[in-house]
Amino acid sequence: MHPSELIETNLYREKERTLFYGFIWSAVFLLPKTVAVVLSNSVVLLADLLKSISKCIASLASWLSIRRVAKGKDFSYNFGYGKLENLTSLVLAGVLIISLLVIGYEVYHRFLHPEHIHDFGVWFGLLIVAAKFVIDVYFWHHDRHLAKIDNSPIMVSHWKFYRADAIANGVVILSLIISVVFKNISGIKYVDPIGSIIIAGFLLSSAYGIVSKSLYDLLDGTLEESLQLVILRELAAFFDDYKEFHGIRSRRSGSHLFIDIFLEFDNEKKMGEIYQTIEKIRRRIEKSIPGSNVTITPTRIPFV
Amino acid sequence: MEIKENKKDAVLLLELKGRLDASTSPKFQKKILSVIEGGEKNLVIDFSDLDYISSAGLRVLLLGAKKLQSVDGKIVLACLADHVKEVFDIAGFSVIFPFYDATEDAIKSFE
Structure with missing residues (x-):
């Protein structure tokens, strides 16, 4: 196995393990939280329980999705498996919205x-929520670290989820x-229903962030502005090595970033020289943008 | 975004007004390609009234600069606001394009 493939496989295993533990921890707390809701008659604890149920379902869906992505890298879907991560994030947002509706009804x-x-x-509820608060803070920092390394939409949505969870638990x-x-x-x-409105606000904000990001990626939106500037910076550095610039297109599939660049080269140049230049530019961009797959196409046709 | 065209001897002055982003860049690209195909080699682009430039706008400038390089022409930029200049610096475009604080100086640079 190539070293880069080994690193990628290990990262997937680490993500898989983290999501599985996240699911287990969420599931472990469901029963005591349900007991606390029944004993206390508190809406804020009910909101917290619904939030935990959402988290539990989301962790399970994400874990299954990551397992499928890791196992299913065959030749049938070259790009599609990455999008499975985005679809899972959308399911997660759907669960959050259903929880919001239930909380809204109870508060009213x-x-x-x-x-x-x-x-x-x-x-009793306080004891449970305090214990969960400590665990949420741990997973918040742990998942954020993984998301930084791998750039994965699932890990990004999960560390944000844990952050929202930790803050919401503080409010509870x-x-x-x-x-x-x-x-x-x-x-x-009225303090109890007001507290649950604050929690609903956290859920709404998480749902909005997840939906906007995942939909953009599912519709093959171009990479964000900061990355576009990095690509242009590298093209500017090699300004005299190509004859014409015909365009760039980019998109994201899961944690992979795909960048196509269309350049025209001098007619007098040998193919070997052109490949050397292409290789230099490609390496520079892939080094500057972790997780990117850069393809440089020599062409005379303007990219539309 | 508005583009005003003004010919000054051998130099063509393009004045941009508004925002140069993903939605307005196609218009700017069409203009720049048409003037280059029309035989213009010396372009000054006045950024005094430009509020914002995105990577899409920079791409059009790169495209124009490469086209002009092959016919010994060039693009010179004038009157960039600090926040616009910063985008050029981040993208490394400051080494490709000459900058001038005044439009007149940019035009004179072709003499």
């Missing part, structure tokens, strides 16, 4: 008919403590 109901939450269930903890400590103050019944 609780504002119309305010209710007290129950102390015992709240303290604060909201529950205020509700219990100041329970005799009038109007305190």
